[in-house]
Amino acid sequence: MNKLQAMEVFVQVVDAGGFTRAADNMQLPKATVSTLIQSLEAALKVKLLHRTTRQVTVTADGAAYYERCLRILSDVREAEESLSRTRLSPSGRLRVDAPTGLASEVLVPALPDFFARYPDIELELGSSDRQVDLIEEGVDCCVRGGALADSNLIARRVGFLHFLTCAAPSYLERYGRPQHPNELLRHRCVNYFSSRTGKIFEWDFTRGDELVQTLLPGSIAVNDANAYLAAGLAGLGIIQTVRFVLEPLIAEGKLELLLPDWTSAPIPIHVVYPQNRHLSAKVRVFVEWVAELFAQHPGMRLPKTARALNTEFTL
Template sequence: MDRFQAMQVFTRVVDSNSFTRAADSLGLPRATVTTAVQNLENLLQVRLLNRTTRRISLTPDGAAYYERCARILADLEEAEASFREVARGPKGRLRIDVPAPVGRLVLIPRMCEFHSRYPDIELAIGMGDRPVDLVRESVDCVIRIGELQDSTLVARRIGTMETVTCASPDYIERHGEPVALADLQQHRAVHYFSSRTGRIYDLDFVVEGEVTEVKVPGKVSVNDADAYVTCGLQGFGIIQPPRFMVQAHLQSGALREVLPQWRPSPMPISVVYLQNRHLSPKVRAFVDWAAELFGRCPILGGCDQTCSKAEPKDGDMRQAILGLQAVEAGSY
């Protein structure tokens, strides 16, 4: 019996708490199982198990060896499974989490394409407005907006999000069109506030390479992206949503861009997943497909690069609109 088989026998004995049950589950004679454990003890020159007529228990050395065996065997099984899955295609349940506007406007319209390509993947899409803990909540990967900083997770940049300052023609007819940032003090903005902190996010603009926040008076505050855009369409004030959310309204004339000479800075779009030596085929399939999807979309400025150990920094209004207001450590 080789070393790996002996390790499998030993871990099965520990898991079943019985030489007899271990032998039955492995389809081996009980004497073979006993001999395998004895040979391991002789090889390691330590006692792995305490044996009595009624029960067995791990020695301290046995417990340490068991943990290492379990980890080695799990890695081996994962490696073998990954090659089997490559041969027959990725399959299984894949849980992702995305900002609601990204899910509704970008991913959901292309789901048929994804399932045609990967028919054996069951996709569960979360579109909440809060950060998620990938480990605790068993989420495989997430799509997030914003600059990234170091963490234990891995991010692959797949696109760029632009924000546009705009208002309805009715609003502009009633209040005039601002031509300078100082003019905004005589205007109204639809305010977006954090559902977690209540903080109202100001409009921001890039002026000579620096981000400048501008407080604009307003009569309406919301904490939902669709409501934010709707209020702008209804003429309640100037809004600053992601361009991909309002491109159709800009083309139809329902909204008009204002102050185009001072646009907010673009923000990276990343798909984020757990750091793992053996990336699951189903996760890899989704990550590659998402990168391809965003790369085909000019308005999202496809950009494909890998950035390991990444975590979003504190959010601004654009992140808040996409449900990314406050990011907890290790969560997305």
């Protein structure tokens, strides 16, 4: 038995809460995972896991061994990756998840620079508007906007999302142009609801000391960034979304800017990752690259006079 491999498998089983997810995350046959755990328990002469047909839970001895394994594996990983840091060439598979719009409009166009720096990294980029479970789904790090609910994750703030309010010319021809946020109550708006909670997000507007924050009427609500933008372009209602997506469409005349004197509170954006990934050279260089990319992006910096809204948002 390879003791280090068995430790890694044991940690994955505990993190994932089962043999099947752990096997999928490690790209190993389920039988191999089961055999390694049995061999580890036999060598230690102690039961590490309680197994039932529905779930796998860790024993008291297993919990103590799990903490030791984390420290040992982190030390081994740090020793190995110190060589990668010396060569400045981390390698291997890196699983990342990012919101749909941010992935397509900002991250993907900049990836040639990332691969020029780190040609040996194999990037798997997932993009969706749902909040993934990093541990269960085997994701190394994730880009998230808004409040961070999971305190078990390490987070680094890398930028801010700025918003504009727009509508298609076809909508404005039919319903007119609002001059104040309060007038939106008489308009049709495209609403966005949380994939996690089903809650419709409020709209907010600021001008000087004035603040308007309210739910707005709409004939349609979606939970996908592409569908949201498509609804606005189709003239289904007024939309409010991120500046870097809207500005090119405004320049092309496909959308028109509304309420230019009013701003919406910027939302912080973070890169988050599990605590047991904090020594990974692959994660470290990706986080540094994202932070540098966003710092240089005109649509991601926070103006000194702006206030940030710490709320949930999916892009």
